Amino acid sequence: MSIPTSVLAELLKALPNLRPQMYFKSSLIALSHAMEDRVLAGSDSPLAIASFQRERFYRQEAHRYRRIAEKTDRVYILSAPETDFKSHSGVYETIAFDPTDAIAQEWHLVIVGEEYANCLICRERSTPVGDPSSSAMDNNRRFEGIWTFDRAVSCKAAEILLDRILHYRPELAEKIEQTQTKYCQILAPQTIKPEVFDRAAHPDPFVQRLVTYLQASQYKLLKAYRSIAAQEQKERLIHLMTVAIRESLDPEEVLDVAVEQLGQALGACRCLLYRCRETDRTATIRHEFLGAGVPSVKGQTWPLQDNPLFQAVLERKESIFVSDTLDDLRMTNFAQSSVLQELVQTVGLSSWLVVPVFYKNRLQGIIELHHCGTTHEEWTKEEISLIETIATQVGVALIQAEAYANLEDLNQQLEALDRTRYNLVAITGHELRTPLSTIQVCLESLASEPDMPQELRQVMLNAALSDAERMRKLIQDFLTLSQLESGRVEWNPEALSIQECLDLSLSNTLARKVKEDVPQIVVPVTSNLPLVQADGEWLVEVLAKLLDNACKFTDSDGRVSVDVETNGRGLLKVTVADTGRGIEPNRLETVFDRFYQEEGALQRTTGGTGLGLAICRQIIRRWGGEIWAESEGKNKGSQFHFTIPIVESLPKQKKEPAAKIPSARSRKGKAKR
Known part of the structure; x- marks a missing residue:
């Protein structure tokens, strides 16, 4: 025993x-x-x-x-x-x-x-x-x-x-x-x-x-071993950071590695690493290392602008170490800051180290190490130097990740431009070649057959004129979108009656569809709607294009309806709904892109350039409104919504009558197109 x-x-x-x-x-x-x-x-x-x-x-x-x-x-x-x-x-x-x-x-x-x-x-x-x-x-x-x-x-x-x-x-x-x-x-x-x-x-x-x-x-050997161990620890942490940067350009993963290794190596109760800029008022804690029995602050909002310690770090551009949060002279100088006092008490800080993460004098984030409870710990100069070295590596990693993200965005933009170029060539080639072929055949027939009956001659002329109009509309849409995107449009906002705009756009749509079978179009007749602030010609253009688009993708036995209502936020919401082909949920945003064709540029059952909805979006955004689409999927119909600002109510004795809406064909003077 x-x-x-x-x-x-x-x-x-x-x-x-x-x-x-x-x-x-x-x-x-x-x-x-x-x-x-x-x-x-x-x-x-x-x-x-x-x-x-x-x-x-x-x-x-x-x-x-x-x-x-x-x-x-x-x-x-x-x-x-x-x-x-x-x-x-x-x-x-x-x-x-x-x-x-x-x-x-x-x-x-x-x-x-x-x-x-x-x-x-x-x-x-x-x-x-x-x-x-x-x-x-x-x-x-x-x-x-x-x-x-x-x-x-x-x-x-x-x-x-x-x-x-x-x-x-x-x-x-x-x-x-x-x-x-x-x-x-x-x-x-x-x-x-x-x-x-x-x-x-x-x-x-x-x-x-x-x-x-x-x-x-x-004793000398022990001191040397400690120095060697500290240097080995520093090199190991730097190596881990380098490996993490090489293996992943995901900044979240790099920050997780940095905060975990720093917290373990230095024996801190808590280690935080969060991204922020000089002008940020707050920061959200997303990366944290915790010692045993220490409460977590992950997900909490950290004050920055109201935190004098953070401001002192920015001013000096160097680390700040507070060995005793209750007795340190700097904390006494910051005593007027209720935010700082509340932070110390809530988190239970006894010792506090704040290290900025800079890259070329631009703040990228902050590393914080905490000791909690009643014991006060000291970090040596070597340990603080190690943390600052890691902070430099973190700054480089964040810049690399940011550059990689920007490069990815540029690649996506280039891919989108390439798709746009392809669609432009394909659509214009298809849309121009078809009417040109019709016009050429009609003119050759008229020129080679002088004895052609008058009725057939008229049919040939009507076909040529129809396709010429189709070409004019194609070119007009290109010019319209170009002018809208470049900001070369002169806007004339005024108080308008939405009912008059609806009537005019409906008449224009029906006039173009007079020789075609169109679905039933239901437009509400309301007299108590408020006036809206918009350019009448462009508003009619938006309504006409949405109605034309709904009729194009809805069978003749289908239904197209227009609904108008106020949304309670000083805006009028207009909805054009149809019972046609519908839109896949993942394409509800894509339909507003230029040259977008759901069936492909060359395999289509309906005509068009794919510019109509892009033009509508440009117009509506110009007056501060929004446009979006909703659909439950294929063959379940679709709804297009857009908003227009409402004119503020005027005293009855000063209320002006609604402006007359000119025809869509008379836009030559008001918009330089």
Whole structure:
């Protein structure tokens, strides 16, 4: 059964005036060898008790203890067994203790002779998680304990260890009793004067200087290891950022990697990384690392313009570190900011580091590291420098991602322009070639057959005139869209009656469709609608094109209707609905593009250039309205809606009559087309 109490703890309890010191493993090795060499060089037969943490440590020193056993028959070796080590009586006594025993974490060597006595009783200190020395050489292991040449202390340590040996090997009771009688004539603790620990029980001066040198060397090595570990950590983080940038141009993924690695490497309670600009009033936290038991702020809105700490970072263009949010002078200067106080209290900040992410003096975002609770942590200059280096990498990553996104947008625009060019060539070629062919055939027939009957001659002329009108409309649509997009149209907004515009557009549509079968068109007759503010000629043009479009894609037994209503926001909404072919939901926005043809440019059952809806959108946007389409899908009809601003109500005595709407054919003067 193992013993949970350590030998060092028992010794300090028995002799409370002892003061333990810290030793590195290399120092303990030097001290142990010096103590063993003293035995080998002497002529007496001392008591020697050694305890090894592991059997493999014992095997490294076994040959020395065989030589010591030749000088004395009182040698006891303790070790935690691994493979071959076991309790045995041979050249010297071996005692295998339970690996869970407290002495498994200790280093013991006690020598008690007639002329001298010394002991080394140490317990290994656990290395904190994240300490750079934990990954350094084995010699950086640290022990806390006692090294003394005082006989009283050495005898007391020997007594404690002999009791531990008796616990594991009770058959050695007689030999241990003889050993205690011969070597451990210990005074009672109360009779040991404190001065005994202060008076010089002078060890070998060479050993003392050697240990001092080794201790100083180990401190230097430990400092060097920490520096190397910090540099390795910095290089590893930079490498991770570089790999993340190379593997993905997605800024969200890069920021996730950066915030996670920074938070883990620096042991922060919370690490935040958010994108913002100098002029932003707030920022939304989207990237966060959390330590254990720390509340999340992900998704919250972070104040910027009302945050004096953020403004100070912008002004100085450098990091700001607040080691104690309750006692820092800068926080006292910012005390008038209720936003800052509320932020500190809500999030529970005790230490706060704010690092800006700049690229060419342009702010890209902010990195924040928090320590929460009552403890106040310090970030070293090296750690802050590391964070600033990572911030530079993050800035480069964001700029690259932004450039890539812009390049993608440009590629899409180029693809759209290429499609537009193809559609333009295909549609104009098709729309111009067909009427030109008809006109050419009619004119050749009239020229080659002078005796053609008058009735047939009239048919030929009507066909030529009809296709000539078709060509004129095609060219007119091109010119109209070009002028609208370039802003070379002169607008004449005025108060209009929507009913008169509907009547005029309907008459124009029916006049063009007089020789064709058109679906039933239902237009409401309302007299109480408010006046609208628009250019009458262009409003008639929009209504006529929407009606013409609805009739084109609706069978003759179908129905086209117009509905007008106010939407309560100072706008009048007009809806042109039909029961025709309908539109796929994913194309409800595309139908307003230039040259869009649902059936393809060359495989169409209806004519047209694909410019009508594009022209309507340009016109409606000019007066601040909106236009959109709705449809449940193929063969389920469609509805086109647009809005027009309503004229503000005027006093009755000053109310002007609605303006007369001129014919669509008389737009020569009002719009430079």
